[in-house]
Amino acid sequence: MDNSLIILSVVIVSVSILAGALMIWRLSVGLNSLNASVQQAVLDKPDPAQQLQLKQISEMQHTVLARLYEQQSYQEKRMGELSSHLSDKLSKNRETFDARQLESLKAQQENLTQGMGEVRKQLSEALQQNARQLGEKVDALTRSTDERLKEISTQVDKRLNEGFEKTTATFADVVKRLALIDEAQKKITALSANVVSLQEVLADKRSRGAFGEVQLEALVRNMMPENSFSFQHVLSNNTRVDCLLLLPEAGGNIAIDSKFPLESYRKMTDIECCESQKRQAEKQFKIDIKKHIYDIANKYIIPGTTSEGAVMFIPAEAIFAEIHAHYYDLVEEAQRVRVWLVSPTTLMAVLTTARSVLKDSATRKQVHLIQEHLLALSRDFTRFQARMDNLSKHIDQASKDVSEVNISARKISSRFEKIEKVELSNAQQEAMISHAPNDSPE
Incomplete structure (x- = not known):
């Protein structure tokens, strides 16, 4: 913060000096221009008042320039003193900054050392925990692998047994087929002999x-x-x-x-x-x-x-x-x-x-x-048609007879029902008479 203020002060003073120098230069230029214009006017029209004015302007110019030069010298001197003071101040601030920086580095190093110790401790604990978890997982994986190997061994034994059985059956089949091939070879040999004989036949x-x-x-x-x-x-x-x-x-x-x-x-x-x-x-x-x-x-x-x-x-x-x-x-x-x-x-x-x-x-x-045969079949079919018509008539008549028989049967059944009802009413009357009270005196 102090260094910033010092640098800012140096900058302000430098700007002030530059502004003063610029002002002196502008005044000098303005006075020179005024002096030149007045001199030109005096040369054109000599006038004692103008000459007096020209003399006053010249004196004022010398006075202003002298004061400006004095002010500039003072500012330069002040600037030198301020620069020396600022240099001393910067040296002290640098020493103070270096000391503070060294202390800060030492504190950071101590904090880093302490943090590294804590990190090392945490890493050690994490590694131990991971080692335990890894050991548990390895044990579980070992057990699972053993069980899987047992299952695979059982399946392999089963498949080997099945494979041996299939191989035995295949071998037996191969033996049979070899026997068939042997028979076929014999037939081919016989056929070759026949072909040779056929060639001999075809040669003539x-x-x-x-x-x-x-x-x-x-x-x-x-x-x-x-x-x-x-x-x-x-x-x-x-x-x-x-x-x-x-x-x-x-x-x-x-x-x-x-x-x-x-x-x-x-x-x-x-x-x-x-x-x-x-x-x-x-x-x-x-x-x-x-x-x-x-x-x-x-x-x-x-x-x-x-x-x-x-x-x-x-x-x-x-x-x-x-x-x-x-x-x-x-x-x-x-x-x-x-x-x-x-x-x-x-x-x-x-x-x-x-x-x-x-x-x-x-x-x-x-x-x-x-x-x-077709004519005979036609005559047979004509007779069949006539007999079928007669049979149809008989079936219709039989159907009518069956209907009339059913009507008679229903009438007879109805009469039997009426007779049963009459007999039942007579039996009820007799029962009522037998159960009536006796009015004769004892």
Whole structure:
């Protein structure tokens, strides 16, 4: 506070000195200006009064300036004294401030030391309390963990036992399946032998022809009635066809012949053959198929004996697909001469259609029998209607009779009720007479 007052006093004195200096400068400037204007007026128009006035102004200027300089010197001296006094005062105040600051620091240090001791004590107590709580929680967690471990151990034992049982059952099942696999392996071995024998069969042209005929016969026997086909049938031109479907006269009999062009197809698909060999095999394959088509068209389409078309049965689905995918000109050529190419799958559709035709023909042959049965059924229904009308009349008459019988029964019941009431009234009268008082004297 003292330092602030000292500094404020120094500032005020400094401002006063500056204000005095400024005032002196302004007065000096004003007097100089006045003196200059008066001198100029005297020079323009010399006048003793103005000269006297000029002299008085000059003297007054010197007097004012002297007094101002004296005042400034006094203020500077006063300022020096005040500055010295203020310097001494500041030194004393600094020493006092340093002493007070040192005492304050010592007091703060003592308070800090005391506070640190209390904080250390509180921290020690808090740590001890936390240690106790942590110990209790650890004990509880240990107990909970032990219980959980016991439960887990029990569940693990249970699941292990179940797993052992399932493993045992699975192992037994695996043993059974291994036995089945062993049997399947034996069957595969046998099948491999059959495949080898099948390859040997397919290697020979006659064997391939027999294989196709057997497959054709199996399909036809499974799909068609027994009296609707003939195998190795001899036609009117003395040619023998593998199968002849005996269909109604409207469509005619259909000849089915089996063809198995395997040699050229194998060369076409053999990866070991070069490109030239494959191209040669493709040409030969096309020639073989076309030859088979025209052989069937010329041999098995006989006007008046067979239908207007014949069927070429190809036992291998792969060969059938190859023809339709890459040799569609052969398919068109076959359709032009009315030879229909079929595989085992498409032959099923042809046979299904033929069976439907046979069934439809048999149905048409039995139409007159169905009409006779319908007429007889109509006559029976007419008689049934007449008898039903008679029965309805009898039922109506019986209903009327039952109603009249019910009326008679109600009347009879009513009369019986009246008779019972009369008998009851007579019995009451007799009882009253028997209980009347005796008037005769004793």
